[in-house]
Amino acid sequence: EPEVTQTPSHQVTQMGQEVILRCVPISNHLYFYWYRQILGQKVEFLVSFYNNEISEKSEIFDDQFSVERPDGSNFTLKIRSTKLEDSAMYFCASSEGWVNEKLFFGSGTQLSVL
Amino acid sequence: DQQVKQNSPSLSVQEGRISILNCDYTNSMFDYFLWYKKYPAEGPTFLISISSIKDKNEDGRFTVFLNKSAKHLSLHIVPSQPGDSAVYFCAASGSGSARQLTFGSGTQLTVLP
Numbered sequence: 001e002p003e004v005t006q007t008p009s010h011q012v013t014q015m016g017q018e019v020i021l022r023c024v025p026i027s028n029h030l031y032f033y034w035y036r037q038i039l040g041q042k043v044e045f046l047v048s049f050y051n052n053e054i055s056e057k058s059e060i061f062d063d064q065f066s067v068e069r070p071d072g073s074n075f076t077l078k079i080r081s082t083k084l085e086d087s088a089m090y091f092c093a094s095s096e097g098w099v100n101e102k103l104f105f106g107s108g109t110q111l112s113v114l
Numbered sequence: 115d116q117q118v119k120q121n122s123p124s125l126s127v128q129e130g131r132i133s134i135l136n137c138d139y140t141n142s143m144f145d146y147f148l149w150y151k152k153y154p155a156e157g158p159t160f161l162i163s164i165s166s167i168k169d170k171n172e173d174g175r176f177t178v179f180l181n182k183s184a185k186h187l188s189l190h191i192v193p194s195q196p197g198d199s200a201v202y203f204c205a206a207s208g209s210g211s212a213r214q215l216t217f218g219s220g221t222q223l224t225v226l227p
Contacts, residue, residue: 004157031213043158043203043217056214091157098213102148105157 002026004106006092012112013082021077021109023092032075033093033103034067036060043091049075050098082113117141118206120218128226133191135221137204140185144206148215149178149189151200158203162189194225 005024013019025032034046048055049067064080075094079086089110093103119138127133135149145166150158164171164178164187171178177190191198204218 006157033213035215042219043205043215045214045216048213058214093157102160102163103215104160105150107155107157 002104004092004094004104006090006106006109008109009107010110010112012114015084015113016081019079019082019111021079021090021092021111023075023077023106024073025075025092025094026104027073029094029096029104031055031095031098031101032067032069033095034077035091035093035105036088037091037108038085038088046077046090079111082111084113087111087113117144118204118216118218120202120204120221122221123219124222124224126224126226127194129196130193133189133194133198133223133225135189135191135202135204135223137187137189137218138185139187139206141206141208141216142185143208144216146207147178147180147187148205148207149176150203150205151198152203152220153200161202191223194223196225196227198225199223 007022032049035043037043045058047057047061066078068076089108091108092106095101095103148163149161152158162173162176162178164180169180180187201220201222203220205215207215
């Protein structure tokens with residue numbers, strides 16, 4: 001079965017540094033998402049992306065965050081200046097459509113900000 | 115923010131018996147509901163979904179029931195198997211859209227052999 005691929009699986013960074021988390025969505029999917037899960041908390045929506053622009057974003061997704069689809073296959077999440085509270089598991093997801101569609105999630109990138 | 119609640123953090127069931135996982139929601143704008151399961155070190159895996167125009171959806175061993183008046187849904191797994199041991203998340207969205215899912219906190223299901 002096709003899958004969403006995320007790299008790296010673990011990322012350790014110093015506070016204030018920029019990080020880029022990478023994702024390869026399923027090839028025929030058109031809608032892309034980032035979610036995150038802080039340890040012991042719920043999975044939270046960050047942003048959705050379609051047709052090379054952000055469709056929706058949550059309050060978490062502030063100016064420090066950005067997303068990009070630099071080529072036909074990759075989808076990235078950039079955190080410009082990481083904070084301790086950005087430490088979380090970040091999940092990329094994709095779906096074929098918008099309405100009543102299931103999301104396919106990647107295995108996640110565990111980000112640790114020191 | 116407790117729009118989607120899973121009040122049981124854990125559940126243990128004997129192999130072969132029924133597992134019933136529950137989920138409550140407060141936002142009446144939610145009209146599409148999904149269940150995901152998650153193994154350690156993996157992302158959530160889609161299990162089954164239901165639209166608010168239905169009250170039941172079945173897929174093999176998995177059945178989801180939706181009670182709109184009670185704002186409650188449940189996932190039944192029959193028969194339960196040891197490989198079903200995982201964390202199960204309920205998720206919901208509004209306007210028939212999967213664009214922005216609101217997740218519950220999850221229930222750890224353990225199926226005992």
